[in-house]
Amino acid sequence: MPTPKSLFERFIGASPYAAFDHLATMVALVHTDGACLFVNSAFETVLGLSRRSMLRGSLFEWFVEPEVVRDTVAAVARNDFSISRFEGQLRRPASPGGANGTDALPVHVIVTQTDQADLALVELVEIEQQTRKDREERALDQAQATKELIRNLAHEIKNPLGGIRGAAQLLQMEVESKALTEYTQVIIHEADRLQALVDRLLAPHRKPHVVSDVNIHEVCERVRSLILAEFPRGLKVVRDYDTSIPEFRGDREQLIQAVLNIARNAAEALRERMSNGDACLRLKTRIARQVTLGKQRYRLALELHIEDNGPGVPEAIRDRIFYPLVSGRDGGSGLGLTLAQTFVQQHHGTIECESEPGNTAFKILIPLP
Template sequence: MHNVLIDHLSTAVLQLNRDLQIEYLNPAAEILLAISRRRIYGQKISQAFFENESSLAALEAAVISGYPYTKRETEILLTNGKKLLLDYTVTPIMSLHSTDSLLIELYPRDHMKRISQEDEFIATHQTSKELVRSLAHEIKNPLGGIRGAAQLISRSFKDEALKDYTQVIIEESDRLRDLVDRLLGPRKLPQTENLNIHKVIERVNQLISVESEQQLTILRDYDPSIPNLIGDKSQLIQALLNITRNAMQALLENPQTNDKCITIVTRALRQFTIGTRRHRLVCCISVIDNGPGIPEALLKTLFYPMVSGRPDGTGLGLSIAQSIVHQHHGLIECNSQPENTEFNIYLPIETAVQG
């Protein structure tokens, strides 16, 4: 009964025996430490994560003394090479005046920071989107009048040279209208269906292969256990295409990058929080390229409309992608450094799409 309750906790919990071997860990600990309970049972705690030699000595001392202790803002190294900043508490479980086992509770600091950043980003993105929509409508209305007036004036001119001038006005009005339409984003309601996310990704991979003219390699690392999700197939293709196309352009425009490569990874994440809501199951799609990376100054505003790191970029692709994913109750995050830029798309599997 106790294990059932602990299994449903959002706090990562491990239980060690007197020899510091893992006897139990809950699903939250599996997710946090990126390990499988089946493979880690009976292994030393150092096989799950490593802090330093003094931390192992402290655990051994807790077994002997029976005194609990807490460590704040310590960094641990996971088996996959990633580092985590967290607090943890060690509580000895006593039986007949001796320690039977140790209970370790892990509280990730960077995880809470990420949740706070997500909340702030979602609120800022929503405000920005509403502002852009209002501005786009204000621009679009007079554009129609300008175009109509130019057409009327053109009919009254007999001089072809003067008609050319009015044609310039008409064509530029059309160009601005198309730009405004892109700012407004998808205009139709999502047409949801039960879909396989890997079919969406394969369609995008096919389009990128054609556009890149086979000048780069696309690697796949799929998790076949991911179930179907409810979503708009065409919109999800558009969102993923915008992100993958950015990666392709960054690679092709950088002659210094050898072995140009985009890697697409899918994983199923359990008990994952997006914003303030915790989801039972989330699909994570990672688009990773080995290009030059994104300047740090752009990272915080990357998903805002009209923000681009390319001289000829419109800055709308990522903003539209974020809006589409947000309609699916999801989120896009980006981490970048030279030769490793990673966009992570999180899509809840059990929820419906917003209208």
């Protein structure tokens, strides 16, 4: 039976600081001159840089106001304080539209003493982290409530709908007037349309979960080919793949449908840009580390972005786009994103959206083995 010491060594690994890699917050061990002795995997993920490249630089250069961080680290190292907290902004490599070539992330900075006078422990907590966690929990609760509502409502509709259709068919056989027959045909047609809608609402809960090894890039390529076949002119679909992402267990067809629903919505929103020839849809895959999904911690997760340069999601429905029957375009059923969310959640993942005019990004997170 393993001893407590051997279990601890197995947990932290070879490095004495490896335990920090299991934290969701960003942690760095720094000299008073800013040189990094260690940064954890959460820091790598947020900055999008490798640990090796970060250790070659100064921690201070990654802050919008480096002087504040430098002075605080020096004060803690001098024993002026045992711990100091303040709000700061962390620089990250630029994202599209980022100001001055950087993308600033608001963080809560905690600087703590160590047992070595020239070293300090710096911990960074994303200010938006708790807000995002609360939002994910609300989304899960809302999705569960919506699922129960849909199932109950659909079953309540199906029974009288069948009776209405049957009565209309019997009536059609009895009437002799052609005008009245047209009315009964309208009833039958509308009953069939409602039946199809109910079946679509119930489909994700009826269909069995077919699990196999899934390569996310095969899923993306299938979606890309379908979108280009449907929108052959004026649309550019850009691949931005991390080919190191491993396969995982999942339902390939469900994931294709989820990504296709999002991509098709994006393509529909890009119709005006297609006529100008500058419509762009981007499929981007990345690895996320130390991710919490549904109150459970995962070491690795797939991060799939579906981005477009369309007009954006209307602000009036931005907080409700995953609700059933909510659509931002005329003629939309309002079920595509609801089904996408259901399929992703069946893979223990989450889906969220950030949108502004000219840039809409859906992000899917799914745990990896």
